[in-house]
């Protein structure tokens with residue numbers, strides 16, 4: 426350690442060649458916290474909770490939070506800079522019912538989200554990892570889908586949009602194979618997430634696919 430520098434926080438100490446552990450602690454929690462999240466104490470109130478995985482610069486979630494003040498929202502975003510931008514946006518808008526956190530959304534849902542605690546999970550334009558050798562990095566695979574379905578309240582929604590049509594087919598397959606959820610009939614049309622990516626692709630006339638699944 427160089428003189429004058431304090432030791433790196435524990436969560437950032439890594440061994441060369443070994444990836445750091447997934448980021449699953451919320452702001453204010455000790456690094457490595459892995460207990461089930463207490464949503465009421467995190468948000469300082471009870472009521473419905475929704476999360477977005479890969480919330481980017483936070484446009485979708487801040488719009489939702491402004492429109493639905495009775496619901497609490499968490500944006501799980503792996504890139505620290507996007508998390509900061511999104512949080513600043515929420516603060517500028519004076520929103521107290523939305524928070525953004527630097528999290529690995531997949532590990533967070535798998536490890537920390539209690540059963541039947543979410544009214545909705547939003548995933549818009551997830552990284553498609555199109556190369557076969559990277560497919561295991563995709564968000565949508567059976568373990569994640571099982572954990573996401575378990576995290577939803579009965580009737581809770583999992584909403585997905587992407588411009589990568591082959592990935593959408595793979596997503597549809599894995600979601601349709603999960604017995605705890607069912608596709609909402611007609612949910613491939615008639616709505617739009619309004620995220621930054623969606624606006625950009627809409628302008629470019631790029632085809633997109635959408636769908637909503639619901640916990641039985």
Ligand SMILES: C[S@@+](CC[C@H](N)C(=O)[O-])C[C@H]1O[C@@H](n2cnc3c(N)ncnc32)[C@H](O)[C@@H]1O
Nearest residue numbers: 479481501502503504529530549550620621622
């Ligand atoms: C293509 S961008 C879409 C951003 C936003 N949803 C939109 O539609 O404008 C994908 C986002 O997912 C984030 N991301 C990728 N893997 C993630 C993970 N495991 N957990 C949380 N965020 C993730 C990326 O950093 C990026 O912000």
